[in-house]
Amino acid sequence: xNKGKLFxxxxxxxxxxTSLIKKLIxxxxxxxxxxxxTTRARRPGEIDAIDYFFTxxxxxxxxxxxxxxxxxxxxxxxxxxxxxxxxxxxxxxxKDVILEIDWQGAEQIRRILPDSISIFILPPSTEVxxxxxxxxxxxxxxxxxxxxxxxxxxxxxxxxxxxxxxxDDFNTALTELKSIILANRLNIQRQQEKLKxxxxxxxx
Amino acid sequence: xNKGKLFxxxxxxxxxxTSLIKKLIxxxxxxxxxxxxTTRARRPGEIDAIDYFFTxxxxxxxxxxxxxxxxxxxxxxxxxxxxxxxxxxxxxxxKDVILEIDWQGAEQIRRILPDSISIFILPPSTEVxxxxxxxxxxxxxxxxxxxxxxxxxxxxxxxxxxxxxxxDDFNTALTELKSIILANRLNIQRQQEKLKxxxxxxxx
Numbered sequence: 112x113n114k115g116k117l118f119x120x121x122x123x124x125x126x127x128x129t130s131l132i133k134k135l136i137x138x139x140x141x142x143x144x145x146x147x148x149t150t151r152a153r154r155p156g157e158i159d160a161i162d163y164f165f166t167x168x169x170x171x172x173x174x175x176x177x178x179x180x181x182x183x184x185x186x187x188x189x190x191x192x193x194x195x196x197x198x199x200x201x202x203x204x205x206k207d208v209i210l211e212i213d214w215q216g217a218e219q220i221r222r223i224l225p226d227s228i229s230i231f232i233l234p235p236s237t238e239v240x241x242x243x244x245x246x247x248x249x250x251x252x253x254x255x256x257x258x259x260x261x262x263x264x265x266x267x268x269x270x271x272x273x274x275x276x277x278x279d280d281f282n283t284a285l286t287e288l289k290s291i292i293l294a295n296r297l298n299i300q301r302q303q304e305k306l307k308x309x310x311x312x313x314x315x
Numbered sequence: 316x317n318k319g320k321l322f323x324x325x326x327x328x329x330x331x332x333t334s335l336i337k338k339l340i341x342x343x344x345x346x347x348x349x350x351x352x353t354t355r356a357r358r359p360g361e362i363d364a365i366d367y368f369f370t371x372x373x374x375x376x377x378x379x380x381x382x383x384x385x386x387x388x389x390x391x392x393x394x395x396x397x398x399x400x401x402x403x404x405x406x407x408x409x410k411d412v413i414l415e416i417d418w419q420g421a422e423q424i425r426r427i428l429p430d431s432i433s434i435f436i437l438p439p440s441t442e443v444x445x446x447x448x449x450x451x452x453x454x455x456x457x458x459x460x461x462x463x464x465x466x467x468x469x470x471x472x473x474x475x476x477x478x479x480x481x482x483d484d485f486n487t488a489l490t491e492l493k494s495i496i497l498a499n500r501l502n503i504q505r506q507q508e509k510l511k512x513x514x515x516x517x518x519x
Contacts, residue, residue: 233510233513233517234517235513236513236516236517237516237517240517263517263518266517266518267518269503269514270503270507272503273502273503274498274501274502274503274506275501275502275503275506275507275510276501277510277513286497287497287498287501289494290493290494290495290497290498290501291494291498291501293490293491293494293498294478294491294494294495294497294498294499295498297478297479297480297491297494297495298477298478298479299473299474299476299477299478299479302478302479303474303479306437306479306481309437309439309440309481310473312440312441313437313438313440313441313444313467313470314467314470314471
């Protein structure tokens with residue numbers, strides 16, 4: 112079986128990570144985004160097992176105890192996590208899996224799955240980042256400043272990643288993201304497994 | 316300075332390597348094909364320093380003696396080789412360089428430049444390969460058989476390469492080749508060098 116690969120994608124808010132991934136998925140076969148578990152309340156329009164696995168705090172804590180998570184975090188009163196079983200299942204079925212997580216989650220994953228590939232997405236400038244963060248709502252300068260500080264904090268971990276993409280032009284960034292995943296599928300280990308039959312045909 | 320990368324591309328004749336590379340070059344910036352030295356006679360239409368550096372046997376042997384070649388080989392009475400200086404010059408100017416060479420040349424290069432990236436291109440089946448080798452001329456079965464044997468010999472080294480591409484559909488293979496080069500440009504070492512100014516802007 113040709114096992115899939117795990118791609119970790121991180122970025123500060125405002126870098127356009129979620130839009131890029133949303134656009135990428137229908138462009139490539141055998142590629143899925145991992146669905147996280149969360150204890151936060153379901154919002155209107157959200158669907159269980161599509162947007163998140165909505166879980167009670169009790170269940171979530173039980174899963175932590177059973178080491179069921181590749182990574183998890185508490186954000187204010189809510190828990191978010193990536194269940195190992197669902198990721199492994201997808202990888203074993205030959206699919207590549209994308210995880211949208213922050214640098215702390217990425218660090219946890221690398222420890223458990225060291226051959227995962229990690230990609231960091233940057234905005235094209237501080238100015239553009241600030242503008243994008245402003246556009247999100249009618250917030251005061253203090254709130255924007257706080258978001259900028261969070262973004263800088265996240266970005267300060269870029270060097271821990273395997274690849275770096277600058278999202279200046281959306282379509283260029285999309286092509287770049289696609290290239291990283293495609294190139295990985297072409298590496299000798301994966302191809303040797305996938306092309307077993309052809310290689311026998313060609314070499315006898 | 317953002318140094319370029321050396322990409323070695325090998326394939327049996329009939330795999331479509333030369334057509335793929337010819338089509339690839341105008342598609343990507345900062346990418347060139349290395350021009351080899353040869354002692355064989357210039358054919359009508361060939362241009363010195365474009366198709367080959369046409370060289371006397373004396374000069375070629377002198378260059379061998381001076382260890383001026385990354386790799387060289389003798390094919391019947393003619394010598395072919397890749398001069399280290401011209402490759403290094405292109406790499407130092409920030410260009411990626413493609414070398415079209417066989418497995419033996421690739422082996423020599425890997426020893427001198429271990430961080431070069433190597434790509435092997437396969438035909439989609441033995442049947443297609445034989446058909447492509449037949450179409451090259453009005454040759455008898457014995458000649459075709461000999462070419463097939465040479466192809467199998469070259470292909471038996473595929474596992475020494477970093478990437479494997481099957482040239483079944485030309486445009487798919489072209490996209491794959493491009494992805495490997497593009498993804499390599501996005502790796503953290505190259506990007507960190509290229510994006511120095513941006514990273515300072517974003518992180519202060």
